[in-house]
């Protein structure tokens with residue numbers, strides 16, 4: 210076990226975990242942040258996506274020992290039920306979810322896209338989300354939600 214000091218959602222947090230523990234496990238099991246989901250555990254589905262220094266990252270394949278003091282943001286760090294972020298509100302407005310399991314990854318990846326490219330085209334949205342898997346029929350509504358969030 211090693212003690213790690215982390216910066217998560219703007220707060221300093223300390224955990225005692227093995228060096229190869231995935232960031233996803235630390236967030237969910239040690240810090241109680243259940244926005245990031247366990248899907249494949251192999252970096253292939255996107256359900257576990259978080260931001261590390263503003264960039265979308267697959268937390269299931271990110272060993273805690275590689276994170277350091279870089280800022281980690283989870284879905285909880287974007288907004289809350291009472292004060293959702295613009296992209297979260299857009300997903301609600303466009304009803305862009307069915308079971309909701311993929312939504313963490315969709316929203317976190319979309320938020321990173323919009324931070325880097327505030328006015329993406331539909332093709333750019335689809336390309337950004339291509340690595341996020343979903344099994345329902347909300348493909349177009351997800352895309353519509355991202356474009357909706359990009360409006361002034």
Ligand code: FES
Nearest residue numbers: 248249250255269
């Ligand atoms: Fe991390 Fe699938 S759970 S990419």
